[in-house]
Amino acid sequence: MNNRFKASILKFEYDLWSYYLAVPKPIGDKFIEGDDRRVICVINKSTPIYSALMSKGDVYSIYVKKDFMKKHELVEGDEVDVTLEKDRSEYGMPMPESFQVLLDQDKEGCLYFHALTKGKQRTLIHLVGKVKNVDSQLAKGLAIMQHLKESQGQLDFKRLNILIKEYNNRK
Incomplete structure (x- = not known):
């Protein structure tokens, strides 16, 4: 299932998120399955x-970074062509x-990772995926796995960031 429509880039009234697309409710409703809105x-x-x-309100929004x-x-106000498709991926992102x-390769780290909420899993996947260099991805991934095992799956992003810096400096 996918849908195409035109929408304008809009700006939120508050600063948490900057821009979004308004998705008409009848179109958005087709993609919602229980709690799954991906x-x-x-x-x-x-x-x-x-x-x-x-x-x-009476529409759905999709955040645009x-x-x-x-x-x-x-820019704000641009009219764009939008295509929506249901995300059926395991994590809600690549x-x-x-x-x-x-x-x-790391059964213990994998168990802790999969015990996290889907949102926290996506946050960690994003941390790794936002860098394009494979060596940097591996360093971040190794730091994440070490952190998950040391903390027994309890994320502490301050500690994780320190570990990531340590792993990046090992190159």
Whole structure:
């Protein structure tokens, strides 16, 4: 199932999130299955945005990050072509191959990772995937796995960031 429609890039009234697309309720309703609101959004045939439909009054919204706007030369008020597809991926976003290899090789770390909420899993996947260099991805992934085992699955992002810096300096 997918749907195409036109929408304008809008700006939130508050600063937590900057920009969003309004998705008409009848279109958004087709993609919601229980608590699962995950979709893949393509704007003007660009790189996909893995997101959740967020309720915003009589419409749904999809957050659009500032860096995406800049990369694709979009500004508030631009009308764009939007294609939505139901996200049926395991994690709600692509898993970097380097991190999947680490999960496959480390049973204990994998158990702790999969005991986390889906949102926390996506946060860790994003941390690894936002860097393109495979060596840096591996360093972050190794730090995450060590942290999960040391903390027995209790995330402490301050400690994790220290570990990531330590692993990055080992190169």
